[in-house]
Amino acid sequence: MHELTCPACGSPSQYNFRDYVLSCTFCSASFRFDAESGRKDLFTDHYIIPNTFDQVRVKEHVQEWLKRLHHKPGVADKEFVVLDIRGESIPFWVISLEVHTAWKGLVQRNKRPTDSKLGSEFIPESGNFRRTYRWAINARTNVCENWGMARLHEPKEPVGVTWDGFPMDSTCSRGRITPATEGEKSFYDSREFFEFKYSNGLPILGCQIDSDEALRRAKTHVEWYHYNLATLHCDYLLDSRHESDIAGIQLVHVPFWHATYAYRPTNFLRHLYRPVEKHVVLEGVRGGIIKGELGLIHRDKVQINAMVTAAAALIFFIMGAIWSSMFMLVALFFGVVSGMSAYIAMIKLEERKRMTHLVTPHAVKTQ
Numbered sequence: 001m002h003e004l005t006c007p008a009c010g011s012p013s014q015y016n017f018r019d020y021v022l023s024c025t026f027c028s029a030s031f032r033f034d035a036e037s038g039r040k041d042l043f044t045d046h047y048i049i050p051n052t053f054d055q056v057r058v059k060e061h062v063q064e065w066l067k068r069l070h071h072k073p074g075v076a077d078k079e080f081v082v083l084d085i086r087g088e089s090i091p092f093w094v095i096s097l098e099v100h101t102a103w104k105g106l107v108q109r110n111k112r113p114t115d116s117k118l119g120s121e122f123i124p125e126s127g128n129f130r131r132t133y134r135w136a137i138n139a140r141t142n143v144c145e146n147w148g149m150a151r152l153h154e155p156k157e158p159v160g161v162t163w164d165g166f167p168m169d170s171t172c173s174r175g176r177i178t179p180a181t182e183g184e185k186s187f188y189d190s191r192e193f194f195e196f197k198y199s200n201g202l203p204i205l206g207c208q209i210d211s212d213e214a215l216r217r218a219k220t221h222v223e224w225y226h227y228n229l230a231t232l233h234c235d236y237l238l239d240s241r242h243e244s245d246i247a248g249i250q251l252v253h254v255p256f257w258h259a260t261y262a263y264r265p266t267n268f269l270r271h272l273y274r275p276v277e278k279h280v281v282l283e284g285v286r287g288g289i290i291k292g293e294l295g296l297i298h299r300d301k302v303q304i305n306a307m308v309t310a311a312a313a314l315i316f317f318i319m320g321a322i323w324s325s326m327f328m329l330v331a332l333f334f335g336v337v338s339g340m341s342a343y344i345a346m347i348k349l350e351e352r353k354r355m356t357h358l359v360t361p362h363a364v365k366t367q
């Protein structure tokens with residue numbers, strides 16, 4: 001930390017020089033500082049989306065979300081315990097851009113052609129599409145310091161996300177518990193020129209990434225996304241070209257809340273299920289659940305099933321050994337079910353691992 005005087009109001013304050021943009025705690029003016037020349041330049045493209053939430057409301061929203069997911073909403077309050085709630089105003093570079101993609105590939109015919117020549121069942125196809133985004137790039141060096149922030153983009157298309165950036169409008173408007181009111185501002189439009197007071201008590205994290213890197217990353221992310229979209233149009237994608245038009249870039253502090261909770265079943269499952277901490281991320285304007293881990297996921301249930309049926313198989317095996325070999329057949333049945341459940345649970349775990357550590361798209365890797 002070093003002391004500097006603010007170029008706008010002249011008040012002395014402590015600053016971390018590793019931050020790309022510095023903000024005066026007295027007048028909220030933002031500026032860039034060049035340590036070599038000592039030059040200070042006011043930075044005006046700095047905004048903040050006001051935080052309107054507090055711990056009590058975050059807890060209410062998380063409980064409401066859990067209640068809606070639970071098959072018996074009445075017992076949700078007893079079975080789910082909210083453990084920890086924390087909020088932060090995180091800096092993002094928001095890049096407005098339009099990306100145009102032209103692709104070319106081969107599509108398999110529905111009917112097999114009479115001609116048996118190799119490759120004759122494929123016909124060449126081409127097309128193009130254009131989309132505009134307000135793409136958000138986390139301005140922190142470690143995008144994993146906050147849970148869930150590294151993979152916020154959830155496209156409607158069946159595309160495996162391998163990038164940390166996301167389209168701000170669709171991402172920050174999802175997961176709402178309260179219905180939208182008429183004439184309300186969009187998430188992005190609720191931003192104000194940066195002032196500390198708009199964080200409403202949340203700690204404000206510093207911007208550590210420069211705008212050039214943010215632009216480069218946004219372009220790469222959208223092009224990867226568009227490459228993946230192009231592969232959905234045909235069976236063999238041969239070529240895809242992307243042209244990006246950057247319309248603007250702004251630094252925006254965005255309020256996010258992170259809550260952890262545990263699932264503690266009240267029925268017989270509590271003997272079989274070890275409570276694990278689960279995470280939920282909310283945006284701090286309307287409390288939308290942007291990302292959340294489910295209390296008891298399908299894999300857990302399959303795993304429990306495997307354990308229960310394995311126990312049953314053992315009991316019937318012992319009964320079969322003592323009394324009648326008929327029980328052996330029942331034991332065999334439970335043994336098979338248990339084995340299958342364990343196998344499915346294993347596959348689900350592998351699938352999840354693959355989805356969370358996705359590899360780079362093929363074309364990028366091999367070029």
Ligand SMILES: [Zn+2]
Binds near residue numbers: 027
């Ligand atoms: Zn100042």
